[in-house]
Amino acid sequence: MNNEQTQPPKFSWTTLSPGYECLSPMAGVTDSAFRQICKRQGAAVVFTEMASANMMLNAPSRNAAFLHYEEWERPIVCQVMGGDPKVMAEAARLIESMGFDGVDINMGCPEKKIVGNACGSSLLRDPELAARIVEAMVQAVKIPVSVKMRSSYYDNEIVQPHFAKRLEEAGAHALAIHPRSKEQAYRGSADWTITRQIVEAVHIPVGGSGDITDRAAIERLKQETGVQGIWVARGAMGNPWIFDRSRTERPPLEELITTVLEHARLMLHYKGLHGIIEMRKHLTWYFSGFPGAVALRDEAKRVSSYEELVGLIERYGLSPTSL
Ligand SMILES: Cc1cc2nc3c(=O)[nH]c(=O)nc-3n(C[C@H](O)[C@H](O)[C@H](O)COP(=O)(O)O)c2cc1C
CATH class of the missing domain: 3.20.20.70 (Aldolase class I)
Known part of the structure; x- marks a missing residue:
C-alpha cells in the first residue's frame, strides 16, 4: 500500500x-x-x-x-x-x-x-x-x-x-x-x-x-x-x-467482454456505484467495431449498476458463456 x-x-x-x-x-x-x-x-x-x-x-x-x-x-x-x-x-x-x-x-x-x-x-x-x-x-x-x-x-x-x-x-x-x-x-x-x-x-x-x-x-x-x-x-x-505486442487487432468479442466485465468490477471495487457511472465512458469506447455495437453503446450510456451491465450484455447475446 x-x-x-x-x-x-x-x-x-x-x-x-x-x-x-x-x-x-x-x-x-x-x-x-x-x-x-x-x-x-x-x-x-x-x-x-x-x-x-x-x-x-x-x-x-x-x-x-x-x-x-x-x-x-x-x-x-x-x-x-x-x-x-x-x-x-x-x-x-x-x-x-x-x-x-x-x-x-x-x-x-x-x-x-x-x-x-x-x-x-x-x-x-x-x-x-x-x-x-x-x-x-x-x-x-x-x-x-x-x-x-x-x-x-x-x-x-x-x-x-x-x-x-x-x-x-x-x-x-x-x-x-x-x-x-x-x-x-x-x-x-x-x-x-x-x-x-x-x-x-x-x-x-x-x-x-x-x-x-x-x-x-x-x-x-x-x-x-x-x-x-x-x-x-x-x-x-x-x-x-x-x-500487447503479439496482436495487431483488438481481441475476439468473448475476450473483449471478459475484460469489460473485469474493468467494471474493478471500478465497482474502488469507487462503488459511482464507478459504474464513470465506467459508462469506457463502455462507449469498448463497444465499437462489431455488429450491434451502436445500439449497445447507446444503452450502455445509461447503466447504473454492475448487474444492469451484465443484463445488457446478456440481452445482446454477448455474455462470454453464450458466445
Ligand atoms: C481525456 C484526456 C485527458 C488527458 N489528461 C492528461 C493529463 O492529465 N496529463 C497529461 O500530461 N496529459 C494528459 N492528456 C494528454 C495525453 O497524455 C496525450 O499526451 C495526448 O492525448 C496525445 O496523445 P494521443 O494523440 O495519442 O491521444 C490527456 C488526454 C486526454 C485525451
Missing part, C-alpha cells in the same frame, strides 16, 4: 528497455482500475491522473482514493501540476513518501482554469520558472523527476529544443513530448518532426506522445523519431490490447 514504503525506490528512466510503452497520464481516465487493465496487457509504466500540488498539500484526504495504487502497478509515476517551485517541491516530497516510483510535471494541460493559474501548458511561456520548478523538485527527492510537455504554447512557435535543453540543465531525468501547441489543443495532427528535434537536442531519455492510435503508429513513431519510449493515450481507450 501507498504509505508503507520501506525499500529505496529503484525506478530509473534510463534502465527501461528501449522502445518501452507506457500508459500516458489522462485526467478522468487513468485511475487504478484502468491502469491495472493496461498493465495486464503489457504497459511498462503507468501514470496517475494529474494531481494538483496545492490540493495534495491542502486537502490530503481528498486525494487518498484518487492517489491509491496497487503494488503490482509498479513502476507507477504520479503526475502533478503547479506553478510554484516551493509548493511543487513539497508535493514531490509527499509523492515520494507515498511510495511512487517517480514524479512527472505537467507542462501540457491546455485547460483554461489550469493555464489561468500559471500551471500546465502556461509554463511553456516561462522557461525560467519551468526550470526553477524542475530544480526545486530534483533537489527535494531521490525519485526521478520527468516532464511531460507540449511542443509550444502558440502555434508556429519554435521554442521546443531550447525549452527542452533548459529542463535538462535544470536536472530533469526524462521528458515526454506531445508535439501539439497549447492553442491547437487536440486538433489537427501531432508533428513528430518536433519530437525528433528534441530527441536530438538533449541527452536524457525522451518519450513520444501524440496520435498513437494502434501498434503500427507505435512502430512508426519509434522509427521516425528515435524516442526512447512511447506514451500511449487515446489509443488505449477501449483498447488496452494496444500494449
